[in-house]
Amino acid sequence: MSQLEDIAKQDNWRCWVCDEPVDRTASANDPRGPSVDSRTTAKLKKGATDYAGGERLAHKRCNTRKGAVTPVIPWPSTIMLVEPAPLIAVAERLDRKGGREVVVRCADRKSADQTAAWLVDRFSRLAPGMPVEASVEPGGGQFLVALTTARRR
Template structure:
């Protein structure tokens, strides 16, 4: 188990859920204070496997809100995306299987380019060990944003 300082330094003091800065000097009891989110990545019922935990930095409120359920990393309201895919589940799928997944539809090419730039930047911190690329395809009067591993 890592210390808060070790996890914070590794995560560059950014909340892995909301991607906002975390103040290391703020009280751990404050909603915007730092906390460690231990994510169990071991599959239930897997024989011979113990808890395969990953420790990530989160604001106390983000960690509490998430609870023990699958985390949700939101798409920002400033992006014009329709039917956005859940980011964490999509990343997990691409890590396991590779390939490509359509992650959103956008009405304009500029909207799709903005969403692609944001997504690649966000994933560089969410899953720094994985390399992703985006592709924008014209589809049905709009544009389809595709994420590739």
């Protein structure tokens, strides 16, 4: 099996940046085709964090578009969110310190519950070695969604 096949299998043929399926039959030159994002490996060599788990599968377009900058992981457009935190930064902080972090505020309980479920599912692929739990708490007329993980170090 090739390196691409191994990494794709690890990530269930889903792009770690946009979380959409990667077409395994597409050419490596096709924007929706598979590519290996090795920028995360450089971070590991620096000893910064282990949340990314090394090389990851990405669409050619997502990998090219992000270049050498930290990618922005999109939040779902179907849920009304207030001041959502950047998910890569949240993953890095939780990996480094563990504990609890408020990630977003929602206007109603239903949206907060949907967001909590989405976050747990998304983090299972974004940072597979770092299990998280989500909680929803009322606060200031809105609902706070927080992620919690045990300190890993």
